[in-house]
Amino acid sequence: MRNFVLLLGVTAIALSPAALSAQSPVRFLDQREVAEAQRQHAEVIAEFGGAETGPRGAYVESVGRRVAAYSGVANSAAAFHFTTLNSAVENAFAVPGGYVYITRQLMTLMDDESQLAFALAHETGHIAANHAQARKTVASRNTILGVLGAVLGGVLGNSVFGDLISRGAQQAAQMRTLSFSRDQEYQADSLGTRYITLAGYDPAGGPGILAALTRASALQGRVQGRTNRQTPEWASTHPLSENRLQRALAEAQRTGRLGTGLRNRDQFLAQLQGITVDDDPAQGIIEGRSFTHPDLRIQFAVPPGYLMQNSTHAVTIQGSAGQAQFSGGRYGGSIENYIYQVFQQLTGGRQQLNIPPPQRTTINGFPAAFTTARANTSSGVVDVSVVAYQWDPNTVYHFIMLTRGGAGISPFVPMVDSLRRISPAEAAAIRPRVIDVVTVRPGDTAQSLASRMAYRDFQLDRFLTINGLAAGGRLAPGQKVKLIVYGARRS
Numbered sequence: 001m002r003n004f005v006l007l008l009g010v011t012a013i014a015l016s017p018a019a020l021s022a023q024s025p026v027r028f029l030d031q032r033e034v035a036e037a038q039r040q041h042a043e044v045i046a047e048f049g050g051a052e053t054g055p056r057g058a059y060v061e062s063v064g065r066r067v068a069a070y071s072g073v074a075n076s077a078a079a080f081h082f083t084t085l086n087s088a089v090e091n092a093f094a095v096p097g098g099y100v101y102i103t104r105q106l107m108t109l110m111d112d113e114s115q116l117a118f119a120l121a122h123e124t125g126h127i128a129a130n131h132a133q134a135r136k137t138v139a140s141r142n143t144i145l146g147v148l149g150a151v152l153g154g155v156l157g158n159s160v161f162g163d164l165i166s167r168g169a170q171q172a173a174q175m176r177t178l179s180f181s182r183d184q185e186y187q188a189d190s191l192g193t194r195y196i197t198l199a200g201y202d203p204a205g206g207p208g209i210l211a212a213l214t215r216a217s218a219l220q221g222r223v224q225g226r227t228n229r230q231t232p233e234w235a236s237t238h239p240l241s242e243n244r245l246q247r248a249l250a251e252a253q254r255t256g257r258l259g260t261g262l263r264n265r266d267q268f269l270a271q272l273q274g275i276t277v278d279d280d281p282a283q284g285i286i287e288g289r290s291f292t293h294p295d296l297r298i299q300f301a302v303p304p305g306y307l308m309q310n311s312t313h314a315v316t317i318q319g320s321a322g323q324a325q326f327s328g329g330r331y332g333g334s335i336e337n338y339i340y341q342v343f344q345q346l347t348g349g350r351q352q353l354n355i356p357p358p359q360r361t362t363i364n365g366f367p368a369a370f371t372t373a374r375a376n377t378s379s380g381v382v383d384v385s386v387v388a389y390q391w392d393p394n395t396v397y398h399f400i401m402l403t404r405g406g407a408g409i410s411p412f413v414p415m416v417d418s419l420r421r422i423s424p425a426e427a428a429a430i431r432p433r434v435i436d437v438v439t440v441r442p443g444d445t446a447q448s449l450a451s452r453m454a455y456r457d458f459q460l461d462r463f464l465t466i467n468g469l470a471a472g473g474r475l476a477p478g479q480k481v482k483l484i485v486y487g488a489r490r491s
Contacts, residue, residue, distance in 0.1 A: 028074050029098050033132070037097025041081075044101065047312055049086035049283055052104070059271050060084045060120070063113060064100060067121040070198040071128040071191075073098075080127070082120060088279050088310070090216060094123035096132035108277050108435055108482070109212040111468055113264035114205030117196045122206075125191030131184045186247075193251050202261035203252035208468075210245045215465045223458050269437045269480055277433040277484050284310055285430060291315050291326070294427035294489075298397070300326065300419040303411065321403060321411035328388075328397030335360075335369045338396045339386045343373065346384070346400065353384070364420045366390055372408045381405025387416050434487035440479040449475075454486045 045051045052060070064082030073079050079098045087103040094100050100123040102116075110116055126132070189206065197203045252258045279285035284293035286308050292299040302308055306319035314327040331338050336358045343355055358369035370387040383405055388398040397419070401412050409416060433454045440449070450463035464471060467481050475481070 026072055026074050027128070027130075029079055029127070030096070033097035034079075035097070037095045037099045040095065041083075041099060044095070044099075045083065045085065048101070048103070049088075049280060049312055051086065052084035056271050056275065057084050060102065060107075060116070063117050064120040064124070067117050067192075067195040067199045067201075068124045070195045071124050073128050080124060086276070086280055086283075088277075090213070092119050092123050094126045096127065098127060100124060100127070104275055105277065107272065108275060108484075109216050109466060110209060110268065110272075111212065111265065112205070112208070113268040114196060114201040114203075114262060115209040115212070116205075116268060117199065117201045118192050118205035118209055121192035121195040121199075122188050124195065125188035126184070128191065129184070129187055131188065189244075189248060190251060193248070193255065197255050197257055197261065200262050202263050203255045203258055205263075206252055207245055207249040210248050212468060214245060215468065219458070219461055219465045222461070266480070269482070272435045272482065273437050274487065275435045276487070277435060279310060279432075281430050281432050281489060283312060284315070286310055286315075292422065292426075292430060294422070294430040297422050297424075297427050298419070299422045299426075300415055302415050306415075317412075317415070319411075322401055322407065324399050324401040324412055324415070326397065326399050328391075328395070330394055331396040332394055335367065335388050335390050335396060338398070339369060339371060339388050342386050342388070342398055342400065343384075358386075358388075363387075363389060363417060366419070370409065370416075374405060383408050385409045385412075389419060391421075431486045431489060433484050436483045436485045437480055438483055440475045440477055440481060442477045444475055444477075446471075446473065446475060449481065449483060453484050455484070 051057060061082045064080060065077055068076040068080040071080075080100065081098060082100045082102070084107070085101050085103045088105050089103055090106040090109060092100070092102040092106055100120060102119060102123075106119065107116065110119075193203050193206050196205055281294050284291055284296070284298075289304065289306070290299055290301045291308055291310065302317050303319060303321075306317050309316045309318075314325050317324040317326070339358045340355065343353060347353065353373040353375065355373045356371050358371040361368050361370065367390040368387060370385065372383050372385040375382045375384060381404070383401075383403045385401040385403070385408055386398055387401070387409065388396050391397050399412065399416060401409060403409075403411055438449070446463060446469060447460060450460040453459040453462055455462055460471075462484065463469075463481075466484065469475075469481075
């Protein structure tokens with residue numbers, strides 16, 4: 001499950017109407033954690049594509065502050081910070097020290113402000129309950145070393161080579177998200193229900209966003225192979241359980257206020273108008289088997305059956321015959337030295353590999369070089385290959401590929417040969433997908449509205465999913481629904 005975590009465990013905090021009026025004991029945030037969160041904040045924003053700084057960001061901040069006021073944390077208005085990230089992954093997470101992050105993609109699944117309030121309140125609950133002190137695991141960000149370290153560690157198993165790479169990856173990862181136990185997730189969910197109810201919201205926001213995530217997960221399972229998109233590991237820091245929705249609903253019912261309180265649907269939908277869905281072209285887009293970056297004017301295609309994952313700094317590729325990563329940027333030395341530096345980064349400079357001298361070639365008009373190093377591991381021989389392209393005098397891009405010993409680059413030859421520079425016209429034709437909130441008119445049907453969705457497949461399924469509608473249901477004139485259409489590039 002790739003989405004935002006709202007796991008419900010077995011140690012419930014029952015929320016009776018009487019309990020809602022009780023005050024939480026006041027606690028203060030650990031100032032060391034506050035300082036660390038402040039230092040990491042800019043890195044988190046950069047890693048996840050930037051932050052909303054306009055009216056939408058201010059709106060999320062205001063909702064977050066409203067629910068955090070009931071967290072029991074001293075001076076909550078100054079202690080908590082809520083940031084909307086420009087990420088195409090459906091997730092929200094909290095960093096100890098009072099920083100809460102939510103992605104724009106998760107917001108697109110929501111139907112009203114009470115669901116947004118619950119998502120923010122759940123993460124606030126993790127901080128208020130000091131769950132970081134008992135965290136189970138730490139997930140590193142998608143840095144070059146972080147992703148490839150995980151890839152190599154998984155392929156190479158417990159070998160010395162694999163251990164060194166994984167250790168280097170963990171040390172290099174500066175941003176960390178938390179994975180909590182089932183009981184902690186349930187407690188944060190209970191606290192979230194409490195906070196939003198005390199803040200005047202309909203407690204239906206909790207089961208509402210959980211239902212939306214369930215629908216989105218089911219749809220993702222059906223379309224993943226078609227879109228060739230893989231969900232990053234950090235999005236699964238909060239796994240969902242089968243009974244979470246029923247428990248969340250039961251807890252909302254115990255408040256005695258289900259169906260009452262604020263939902264602010266029109267205000268929320270107004271904030272969603274024009275929000276980017278899926279990839280931001282400024283970070284490159286995955287479309288079928290192709291990755292295209294219109295600003296860099298780069299395009300390549302992965303082999304059939306392979307999945308891609310796009311992050312701020314790299315694209316990772318995974319399939320049955322191997323795994324790879326695409327990255328690069330400014331470089332002023334020789335292409336051969338660049339390849340040696342990639343290997344050094346990959347091993348953290350601690351693992352001695354026999355790296356054959358790179359061979360020169362030309363690919364689609366670009367000077368290129370490649371080589372393959374072989375590693376003997378406890379699970380067998382693994383080939384680690386690097387292909388680098390001299391894009392211009394000051395820019396080099398590269399693929400790192402991991403395959404079974406003896407395979408070398410062969411499983412990825414079509415991908416390696418596909419890298420090309422797209423034309424200005426091709427770059428200009430790439431537009432973002434955005435939310436368009438429309439009012440149902442007489443004669444409109446789910447099918448007719450879905451035909452306007454900016455996708456080649458699963459148009460009706462996508463329309464029903466983002467609007468929480470049942471197949472075969474009727475739409476009422478005057479009803480507001482979300483469409484995903486093509487928008488204009490931001491300057």
